[in-house]
Amino acid sequence: MSFTEVKRINGPEAATVSMGIYLGLSSIIILTLEISLGTFVFLFFTIxxxxxxxxxxxTAGLTSLSELETAIREVKTDFNKKNITQSNILELENIREAFIETFTDLEEANNKLAKSKAKEMATAAYRNLIHDLQVPVMAIGHYMQILDHEMASIEDRKQAQVRIVDLAEQIIKQIKSARTNLALEATIESSDLLVSVETATQNAKASLAEKAFVEVKTILxxxxxxxxxxxxxxxxxxxNLVSNAIDAAKSKVFVEVVPADKFISIKISDDGHGMSMDDASLFLQGRGKSTKADRMGMGISSANHIVRSxxxxxxxQKSQMGGACFEIKLQGDLA
Structure with a gap:
């Protein structure tokens, strides 16, 4: 409380008035604090x-995103599964629909590519078959002319008859082999070639346990x-090639992989008796007659078809050890 004197205008000169002013500073401070505290509490709870x-x-959005990611990873591991849970979030639903649409398009493209590749492989196989059959068919025609020739001797005619039967058997054998090979469908994927070579060599060794004395060495x-x-x-x-090599070897078989700039060479060599170039050509075409049933001839023919695919x-070629050497040459740049 503070007091001050106030002189009245136009009043008696002796008339003065004392005026008291009540400031209430503490009340103002308290009121200000209460308002500030109330505002703080309100903002605190609101925020x-x-x-x-x-x-x-x-959290709900992240959960949906996590579920979407999990579903996508499941589809990645299992291409036949496309059950991705729908989301209430527009952006995630757009991602889901885009993924399913893209996946479906890729699946259709892969199927078309696989069918196209299969047709291409089948066409190439038939073309190779026709090419390989030209020689024996022409040979049969030649021996047929000998049979019909007036000047041909009885011995020549008998020999021609034997050769015609042999060639006919070779052609039937080759057609059967080609029909079996055409049923094979290759699934081409980029993977470690050395693992495939090592695994195949071990499988061949295991299948010929009676030939355990033969040393099979891989050079990788x-x-x-x-x-x-x-x-x-x-x-x-x-x-197939390693099994044949072990079967024919005296004591050693080498499996060597040699990478080059434009192709990869896989050589299977043995120290057996080997074979002539003509016999090797017949085996590769599926017309070879093995001294040990048909396993060797069909094995080499099948291997040839697979490599061609x-x-x-x-x-x-002849191996440096004196036996046979079959070399697989795969074309293409190394990955």
């Missing part, structure tokens, strides 16, 4: 409520070689 709702919504590069191939089919081709070829 906490907003934060809680934001966290809840964010230090670094892995990633190359597009069907590990199962190409492994079967290598196993990989865009490669098999070349025969």
């Amino acid at each position: 906490n409520l907003l934060i809680s709702k934001t966290i809840k919504e964010s 590069p230090n670094q892995s070689i990633r190359h597009p191939h069907d590990s199962v089919l190409l492994g079967r081709a290598i196993s 990989h865009g490669g070829k098999i070349v025969y």
Whole structure:
């Protein structure tokens, strides 16, 4: 409380008035504090409520995103599964629909590509079959002319008859082999070629336990070689060749992988008796007659078809050990 004197205007000169002013400073301070505290409490609860709702919504969104990611990973491991849970969030639902649409398009494209590749392989196989049959068919025609020739001797005619029967058997054998090979479907994927070679060699050794005295040595590069191939089919081709090598070897078989700039060489060599170039050509075409039933002839023919389906070829030559050497050449740059 403070007092001050106030002189009245136009009043008596002696008339003065004392005026008291009540400031109430402490009350103002208390009121200000109460208002500030109330405002703080209100804002605190309001902000906490907003934060809680934001966290809840964010958690729900992250949960949906996590479920979407899990579903996508499941589809990645199992291409036949496309059951991705729908989301209430527009963006995630768009991602889900886009993924399913893209996956379906890729699946259709892969199916078309596989069918196209199968047709291409079948066409190439038939073309190779027709090419390989030209020689025996022409030979049969030649011997038929000898049979019909007036000047041909009885001995020549008998020999021609024997050769016609042999060639006919070879042609039937080759057609049967080609029909079996055409049923094979290659699934080409990029994987480590050395693993396929090593596995195929071990399988061949295991299948010929009675030949345990034969040393089978693999000579492989230090670094892995990633190359597009069907590990199962190409492994079967290598196993066939290694099995034949073990069967024919006296004591040693070498399996060597030699990478080059434009192709990869897989050599299977043995120290057996080997074979002539003509016999090797017949075996590769499926017309060879093995001294040990038909296993060897069909095995080499099947291996040749599989390698051809990989865009490669098999070349025969004498091995440095005096036996046979079948070399698989796979074309293409190394991965």
